[in-house]
Amino acid sequence: MDLLSKRSGWNSAEVDRRATIGRAARLLRACAFSILVTAGIATPCSSLADTQADEYRVKAAFLYKFGSYIEWPGSSFAGTDSPLTIGVMGADALADELAQIVSGRRVHDRSVQVRKLRPGNSIAGLHVLFIGRADSGRLADVLVAARGRALLTVTESDDALELGSTINFVVVDDKVRFDVAPPPAESGSLKISARLLAVARKVVARPS
Numbered sequence: 001m002d003l004l005s006k007r008s009g010w011n012s013a014e015v016d017r018r019a020t021i022g023r024a025a026r027l028l029r030a031c032a033f034s035i036l037v038t039a040g041i042a043t044p045c046s047s048l049a050d051t052q053a054d055e056y057r058v059k060a061a062f063l064y065k066f067g068s069y070i071e072w073p074g075s076s077f078a079g080t081d082s083p084l085t086i087g088v089m090g091a092d093a094l095a096d097e098l099a100q101i102v103s104g105r106r107v108h109d110r111s112v113q114v115r116k117l118r119p120g121n122s123i124a125g126l127h128v129l130f131i132g133r134a135d136s137g138r139l140a141d142v143l144v145a146a147r148g149r150a151l152l153t154v155t156e157s158d159d160a161l162e163l164g165s166t167i168n169f170v171v172v173d174d175k176v177r178f179d180v181a182p183p184p185a186e187s188g189s190l191k192i193s194a195r196l197l198a199v200a201r202k203v204v205a206r207p208s
Helices: 012-018 022-030 048-069 092-102 133-146 194-198
Strands: 084-089 110-117 128-131 152-155 167-172 175-180
Touching: 048 084, 048 092, 048 128, 048 152, 048 167, 048 175, 048 194, 084 092, 084 133, 092 110, 128 133, 133 152
Parallel strands: 084 110, 084 128, 128 152, 152 167
Antiparallel strands: 167 175
């Protein structure tokens, strides 16, 4: 099974070419990892820790790929050679995986930098912010702080889109999928490619 449809132009072959580690590429190509979501346990061949690691490998690869389908205002970058910066909060293992994936790679002809964020750290200067389950207690406050910024917020928590997140990961039929709530067109903030919206599990309109 392909992770993304051929119609979108983002298929498993593309992921295979760009992924930095073989296991992540195989996971993306298969779009599956051994987890029984409804039971809340791993399959017999995998420990809970391994299952979480596999899930984060897939999500890290998604985070890297998302950048190619987002357009930021020019004012979001200090200069033409400024990096695209991805902040990760509450998911150090994902941050480590993501750092491996983006090493030596570019998005929109910019290098990619990964920052681990701790409570109290500023989100200024970020272009993408992933907020993991470990920081779900601070989710609402962080999303309020992100409001009005040209910042792609990505989460993995229930009700995250309602709280203001732009993309929220979900696990459906043992596969990592994502829902999207695009920012209003008049906001002058991020622009999300229709190709990304086409492969989302669900696109949610924000209340006016």
